[in-house]
Amino acid sequence: MRAQSDGSSIQDDVALWGKQDVSSDKGMKDENFPVGSFLISPAHRPAVHAYYRFARIADDMVDNARLSAEQKVARLTALREVLYGQRKPPAGRADAWSGVILRTVLQERGLPLELAGDLITAFIIDAEKTRYGHWSELLHYCRYSANPVGRFLLMLHGEGEETFGPSDALCTALQIVNHMQDVSSDLKTLNRCYVPLPWLAAEGVTLKDLILARSKPGVRRVLDHMLAHVDALNEEAARLPSLVKDRRMRLEAAVIVALCRRLTERLHRQDLIAERVALTKLDGLRALGWAMRYVR
Structure with a gap:
């Protein structure tokens, strides 16, 4: 057994990392929102x-x-x-x-x-953790899962702390709508659900109702409750583009703000239990057109 410079061994590495890289071939173009776009x-x-x-x-x-x-x-x-x-x-x-x-x-x-x-x-x-008992738990999760991404991009471009609040709101909104897009598949394949369980119980529905063919009225009310919170986050996020100094990053932020708002609107209208609600190329073009107001 050969020791390495940090005190570990080849055998230890195999036990820890496994024999094979488990990474998928999913790339940036497969994500729901722009990652490192041309902007x-x-x-x-x-x-x-x-x-x-x-x-x-x-x-x-x-x-x-x-x-x-x-x-x-x-x-x-x-x-x-x-x-x-x-x-x-x-x-x-x-x-x-x-x-x-x-x-x-x-x-x-x-x-x-x-x-x-x-x-x-x-x-x-x-x-x-596969279940959430309160909205604050979900926000805590987004604090680590989503908000650092926005801060990374902003700090990479030399932006100041005044952008962090709206950026956190945007990233949290993006994370939650992504959870909502995948609510059925996450439960089926990963046994993971980000919908607060007491909200389901208050409407007389269960986790099983999230994997039916279509939304029950109680499920729809729970999802609308989540979307109302996302709407508030989107309002805060709308301040972000005007605070960003770097022109290209400002346009990127504006596009993502518009896309998140557009997806939220779709989730309000469509049954996300019956189908996976997603953005279209036309949505992307419209978002880019809306973002052009921030060219200056």
């Missing part, structure tokens, strides 16, 4: 790609059905240790080395490692 300056795109790759790998770890909750937490914890320079990644493992790559990117740009470390906190929550 982002080419100078910043490599950093965005490194951040996305790290987050995608961690997400794949926690959603992998072949791993137990304990294995997921151990692997995510190790990935965070790699990010912080506390653990050496095994050779030839792109999933583990994504932490090294991102650490270098963040350090070169003077950005805090917590912008990525907080994501790991969220994924560990996903590994250990």
Whole structure:
């Protein structure tokens, strides 16, 4: 058994990381909202790609059905240790080395490692928690799963703290509408549900009602309750574009604000239990057209 510079062994690495990289081939173009779009300056795109790759790998770890909750937490914890320079990644493992790559990117740009470390906190929550009892619990989760993404982009572009509040609102709204889009599939495939359970109970419905062919009236009322909170977040998020100084980042923010609002409107109108509600290319073009008001 050969020891490595950090005291671990090859055998330890195999036990921790597994024999195979569990990362999917899902890319930025497969996401619901723009990631590193053409509006982002080419100078910043490599950093965005490194951040996305790290987050995608961690997400794949926690959603992998072949791993137990304990294995997921151990692997995510190790990935965070790699990010912080506390653990050496095994050779030839792109999933583990994504932490090294991102650490270098963040350090070169003077950005805090917590912008990525907080994501790991969220994924560990996903590994250990499959039900939510209160809206505040969901907001706490979004504090780690979504808000760091917006702050990363803003800090990468040199934006100030005045943008953080509206950005957090936008990222939280994006996360929640994404949960709502996938409410049935998440429950079926991952046994995970982000809808506050007491809200379901108050309307006389259960988790089983979230995987029916269509929404019961009680389910619809619960979803509308969630969307009312998202509407408030969208109102706060609408302030973001006017606060962003970098022109290209301002347009990116405006497009995402418009897309989130558009998806929220669709979720209000359509039955997300009966079908997966999604944005269209036309929605994207309209969002870009709306965002052009922020060209200055």
